[in-house]
Amino acid sequence: MASLPSPPDTGHDLLHALRANCERPFEDARAMPPGVYTSNDFLALEQRDVFRNEWLCVGRTSELAKPGDYVTTQIDDQPVAVLRDANGELRAFSNVCLHRMSVLLEGSGNVRRIVCPYHAWNYTLDGALAGAPLMDRQPGFCKEHYRLPSVRCEAWQGWIYVTLNNDAPPVATQLAGLTALIEPYGMTDYVQTFHEEHVWDTNWKILAENFMESYHLPMLHRATVGPHSKLEEMECPPGLPAFNYHWITKEATLPIGNAHPGNQRLQGHWRRTTALLAIYPTHLVTLTPGYFWYLILQPRGVGQVHIRFGGGLAPEFIDDPKSAEYMATLKTLLDEVNAEDRHGVEAVFRGVHAPLARAGHLSHLERPNYDFARYLARRIAAA
Known part of the structure; x- marks a missing residue:
């Protein structure tokens, strides 16, 4: 039996493989090559062309x-x-x-x-x-x-950004399209009620991609939010150069997942719609009508990621007499969901090291992952 072809092993070989993958139309797209998650050479390219230049x-x-x-x-x-x-x-x-x-x-x-x-x-x-x-x-x-x-x-929108790149366009310019998309939520006025720091044993991109798609919710989160996650309710439009996003419109299992009665900013189905925002390269936000939570990622080598994890409530829920109760319930749920995600992304990181590991086709609900791969392929220079 013929042996499988050897995977690329240098940063530039991996970049070539990634770009070849990204040239496929989305309907035939695959996940990123395993080596992009395990190669120190590829991480060095990311540090040079992404982290040292982006907001x-x-x-x-x-x-x-x-x-x-x-x-x-x-x-x-x-x-x-x-x-x-x-x-x-x-x-x-x-x-x-x-x-x-x-x-x-x-x-x-x-x-x-x-x-x-x-x-x-x-x-x-x-x-x-x-x-x-x-x-x-x-x-x-x-x-x-x-x-x-x-x-x-x-x-921007209540967030602080820094960059070493003196020539990078302003944050507000790069995210103007996102500002227009989420304007009715009023994210600037959401009030943070907690933040924590963690280190997980996985590659930063595996965790980023995990956030970007909700295809995994019914299975990985079957003990928490999975039973309430209907794949047919998810919309994954094509992303923009600086971010991708997807929507879930449903009746929330927590009262704060829907708009507060005092919220006059959101109307119609927007009062029940959650936006999942991936702002490249490492800022990930779940924005609901009543609360938000986020991850900010920082690679620690190829095998660990430092995570800043936080969240809070929309102003109407902050002013609600039950705000402390709502936040405590949400925090308990988020901790359980995070534990499930940690198990999942650390298992993927172990898997991508396997000699027989190969990237498979993406589902239609993984459009953000395809856009993220194309972002990396664009940002990282060939030499």
């Missing part, structure tokens, strides 16, 4: 409500700090001291100054060096010559 979400603007509030993130090898300055403006900086290059801030919190934990060089909230112990004894030192490099930072 990346770091969280909600409401998390940085007061001057000095900050959150940290990492873009490839570049630590970044995002904060609210003394004038109430959002700013982002290189989170690396200009002295001996220690990382400055960790996690999130509130500071009056950015103080280096190594030698106590400290910076104002606009990035200027404010103090450097005993450095006045060095004649060549001039404090005014030091300022933390700025990183582009913008807000």
